[in-house]
Amino acid sequence: MGGNHTQIDFILLGITDSPCLQTPLFVLFLLIYxxxxxxxxxxxxLVRVSPSLHTPMYFFLTHFAFTDICYSTVISPRMLADLLSxxxxxxxxxCMMQLLTFAFFAISECHLLxxxxxDRHxxxxHPLLYVTIISSRVxxxxxxxxxxxxxxxAITCTWCTFGGSFCGPNSTDHFCELFPVLKLVCSDTHSSEMLIxxxxxxxxxxxxxxIFLSYMSIIHTVLRMCSxxxxxxxxxTCASHLMAVSMYFGTGFFMYLQPPSSHRSLDKVASIFYAVLIPMLNPFIYSLRNRVVMGSLVKCGRRIFSCWQHRSFLSSRTRTVHLK
Structure with a gap:
């Protein structure tokens, strides 16, 4: 992958070329973000303040939410700016840093799932050994x-992508992704594509x-339960996780586990889905479909309301005393 490592500016094509769609799309994606x-x-x-959620499952969920925050932030602000600029x-x-950070958080999320x-397995x-096996240290x-x-x-993929020579077209999709940027490399990219x-x-x-082996074991155990x-x-308890897995890996396989030469314009829709929409949907999946999270949310809401009500009562009482 030698050659002239010319550092050029890239042009992000954006989501749409139509001026009349740019403002509505800006509002839509701003709300999503x-x-x-x-x-x-x-x-x-919620996980931090709720003692009932201080378990390994929700420990992993906080890191999962953290990666969603980060990798949506890598993409969305730049996309919003380009819609109005x-x-x-x-x-x-x-471009290199955007690809590096996005790859890092996206792959982290893959392992967290x-x-x-x-953890569910x-x-x-093995419920009796759960505390021993899934300890805080583990x-x-x-x-x-x-x-x-x-x-x-992420380091390897970024080095493979930006290690070649850029001497031709410099236009890529709405953000810097592996294969769209790799297409712009003038030197031979076969070895880079295979490594990526x-x-x-x-x-x-x-x-x-x-995930597959864990759920095969779960299904085998559950079907043997008498109740x-x-x-x-x-x-x-597994429904939320399965839904998140289906969305994440479904779009991920569509985008990356196919030969680079077969990538089509439909990929842009898929990339928006997993980079922008999935991070928004995950909190709803893990809250609305999870009774423990919803119960903790209701308790926190009641606690906040009680504190507010108590402060309002004390404030009104103080005003009454001052008036007297």
Whole structure:
């Protein structure tokens, strides 16, 4: 991958070329971004302040929400700025950093989904050993390993993408992604494409294998339960995670686990879905479909209302005393 490593500015084509659609799309994506941040920050705060959520499952969920916050922030602000700006250029370094950080948080999320599946497997299949196996130390080790694997993969993929020579067209999609930027490299990219494909496949397929084996074991254990109520409760605890896995890996496989030459314009829709919409939907999936989270949310709401009511009462009483 030698050659002349010319640092050029890239032009982000944006979501649409139509001026009449840019303002409505700006408002739409701004609302999506605000909801994403509020929802995910809310999940993190709720887990922190609710003793009933101080379990490994919700520890992983806070990191999952954190990665959603970060990788949506890598994409959305720049996308919003480009919708209202005539100048859609991004520097070589800016494009490289956007790809690096996006890849890091996206791959971290991939591993976190696998860890959450493993957590559910231990909780349902080995409940008596759950506290021993999924200890606080093990949780931190698993999360740290996910960030380490993600960092190594993101560095490798970024180096493979930007290590060649850029001498031709410099227009890419609405943000800097692996394969759209790789298409702009003038030098031979075959070895880079194979290395990127291998790293992404290793991370994605490795996570999928952990999730698949975990759920096969869960299904086997649940079907052996005598109580229908226990079976329903066990399946219900996995529903949110399964929905998040389906959305994330469905769009991810469509985007990356296909030959680069077969990428089409439909990829732009898929990339918007997983970079913008999925981070917004995840808090709703893990709150509205989770009785424990909803119960904690209601308790926090009642606590806040009680504190506000108490302060209002004290304030009105103080005013009454002053008037007397």
């Amino acid at each position: 605000i909801v994403t941040q509020v929802g995910n920050v809310g999940i993190i705060i 005539e100048d859609k250029t991004i520097s070589f370094t800016g 696998a860890m959450m599946a493993y 231990i909780a349902i299949c 949780c931190w080790q698993l999360v740290a390993s996910s960030y380490l694997f993600a960092f190594l993969t 494909f291998a790293f992404i496949t290793f991370n994605a397929v490795g996570a999928i294998v952990v 229908a109520q226990r079976r329903a409760r066990a399946f219900h």
